[in-house]
Amino acid sequence: MVSMSSRMVEVADFPSVSLGNTRSLYVYLPPSYHENTEKHYAVLYMHDGQHVFSADERGGSWDMHLTADRLVSEGRMEEIIIVGIATVPHQRLNEYFHDNPRMHHVFEPPFAGEQYESFIIEEVMPYINQQFRTLRGPEHTAMMGSSAGGIVTYNIGFRRPDVFGSIAVMSPYFVKAHFDGGGELKEHPFYERYGTHPKLRIWLDMGGAEGIFMEKYAQQEAERLIQDGFVPGEDLMLFLDPGAAHSQSDWAGRAHAPLLYFFGDIGEPASIKLYGDSVVGVRGPIKQLNPVITYDSGFVHTLMNGTYHVESPELLMLLPDGTLKPQTTGSSRITLQMGKLIADKEITIVEELPELVKVAIQVKVPPSTPVSPMIYAGFEIPYCGEGVYKGCAMVPHGLSFTFKVSRGFGLHEKIGDPEVKRRSFTALSDMELLYEVEDWDI
Known part of the structure; x- marks a missing residue:
């Protein structure tokens, strides 16, 4: 039809x-x-x-x-x-x-x-x-x-x-x-x-x-x-x-x-900005910059190979793909130039960052919520009884999560505060997170 x-x-x-x-x-x-x-x-x-x-x-x-x-x-x-x-x-x-x-x-x-x-x-x-x-x-x-x-x-x-x-x-x-x-x-x-x-x-x-x-x-x-x-x-x-x-x-x-x-x-490049972690460890996870180019049309993309200048190369080396190679502790400013566009970023080098951090999450749901074996809050966490779900995971350092608590495909929480549309966290250190679901979208 x-x-x-x-x-x-x-x-x-x-x-x-x-x-x-x-x-x-x-x-x-x-x-x-x-x-x-x-x-x-x-x-x-x-x-x-x-x-x-x-x-x-x-x-x-x-x-x-x-x-x-x-x-x-x-x-x-x-x-x-x-x-x-x-x-x-x-x-x-x-x-x-x-x-x-x-x-x-x-x-x-x-x-x-x-x-x-x-x-x-x-x-x-x-x-x-x-x-x-x-x-x-x-x-x-x-x-x-x-x-x-x-x-x-x-x-x-x-x-x-x-x-x-x-x-x-x-x-x-x-x-x-x-x-x-x-x-x-x-x-x-x-x-x-x-x-x-x-x-x-x-x-x-x-x-x-x-x-x-x-x-x-x-x-x-x-x-x-x-x-x-x-x-x-x-x-x-x-x-x-x-x-x-x-x-x-x-x-x-x-x-x-x-x-x-x-x-x-796509138009012409209008601006460039360096995204990514500002802290890197001599020992620990490999970090990589994300240079985003915005065009006058609104087009955006990530520059995969750039020409970087490092203010203190004895502290930090930088590959063309944005991979950071820290040498010793301190801080250094890095600059990326593409034509007339310039972006810079201050990078702090510490002795060590953990590869993984422990994230523990507890979610309390309304009493009327049907019991599910698992609930999703960035990752799956199991039911512990009395409307509470608890779980923990070893998360790669720097990994970010933005989500709504859900109990199945399309079954998301309703967040009452109009300024808060979704939950979010970044795993930079061990953390314990407590969430309470007010209601569910119907």
Whole structure:
């Protein structure tokens, strides 16, 4: 069933032969679509389509229609069609995971990624091309997704660069990281690397406060892509988004950047800022700076290789990728220059920083809350009785978490204080955190 507004189309109960189910497709039509009836448009396909243009009880909206309209009205971006492909209840991970040997060590099959890929390419795309005035070919076709939607975007992009010429891989679920019963962090990379360099433009990002979705996973993959032949600033853009969590609102907040990269003009660099820890140990965890460049268009990305000047090189060395190499205790100012833009930062070097810090969390929930074996508060913590959950974990030094307490997918706490939308903490030393849930979102 097709329902129409002037600019938004919902195709309800769209059937899939490949997957044997139905779902909605949500289609955004650009401002001139109904006036300029001879014009054809590039297409962006997006996963988790129910959140692309609106919110529901499971999560917020990316508001992609608002972002696209704004960039078009500013003359920053060409008009495009955006297709949001909704998920099917309880099938999301099955459909977003392609099968590979590593998957079987981490998750239970089935893995229907190949069938989902066929569904998009052989069923959704022909329908969209038939019903709407689209430009064909990979140079006019892009894909975007986050979390598990990020890994399926990555896989489809590398498997079918003949179809998709640009992919936005946002906060990708590349590694299953969790704390075991003893609070020790376990990391299981389960994605397949292709080791190829197809004609493909890649946007890759991760937030700085996503907890166990760590910046290093995106950083490491970006470095491997460079080894495969991708060139930063040309066919690869990395953005480590300072302070961003693993949420629709944070993905919405930076979705303009891949839109500009794929379909617009990123403009000229306007400012540069150095993010990252200001304290580093001669002994302890490796620290890396995050130089973020902001453009006059609003485009942002992380500079992967820069020319740094260290005021006191006898105290501190700095690699072009921003990795800090402390030599002895003290402090030194570092400077990064890119053209006429300059950023600096004071770094304090101490004798030692711990690799891990102990974080203990206690959460008290309302008496009416159904008992769950676990509750999520940055990481999973077990039920201890009488409406209290307690747990602890050994967390990598400097790791940041921004979250809402939740008791299942989409079952988040309601925070009464309008100034406090989410909880957050950074693991810089051993800490004990006490949270009390006032109520739950319905």
